Amino acid sequence: MDPDFTNRADIADLLGIPRPRTSVCLYPIYRSRVEIPEALLALATQWAQDRSKDPRTKVGAVVYDYETGASFMGYNGFNSGMPDFQVVWDNRERGTPNNKYRFVRHAEANAIEKATKLLGHLHGRNTVLVLTHYPCPDCMTDHIIPAGIKVVFFAEHHDANPTTATLAAIHGIALNQLTPPRTATEQA
Ligand SMILES: [Zn+2]
Secondary structure, eight states, X not given: OOOOOTTHHHHHHHHTSOOOOTTOOOHHHHTTOOOHHHHHHHHHHHHHHHHXXXXXXOOEEEEEETTTOOEEEEEOEEOTTSOOXXXXXXXXXXXXXXXXXXXXXXXXXXXXXXXXXXXXXXXXXXXXXXXXXXXXXXXXXXXXHHHTOOEEEEEEXXXXXXXXXXXXXXXXXXXXXXXXXXXOOOOO
């Protein structure tokens, strides 16, 4: 939303500074201001690029609590204690032994775990989940729904499982797509 400067003469009086001329437009200062979900998406994207060890798909998540300003970051990766065997990371054949999907914990699971550890159940809080990728049905049933999250933003949705949208409708969760930031993430 554009800032409202209708009272800026009054504000200048209040501050004891000269009233701005009407030709002075302050708006360009704010033109580069990024809305919170888009800013969080950029953070999640950067976090995944910097932290995820997955050689192909860097997935980032952030739970943001508007009330406190607290944010909780997550990225896709093995559980701590699991060595980063390249042969496991490289095995993308679902159904074969030791394929990477059996070992990777999803970004949203990691972010939500941190958020609920500190804030408890999130229902009724002004809290959003922002993801670089569309959430899978498992993360919906195991993490997003139980945590009480009602607003989810995502960027990529090339691999969108329709069950996710069904679950979101049943549980009253808003799924909103954002335009990905400049850094594109690689696809698995
Ligand atoms: Zn998932």
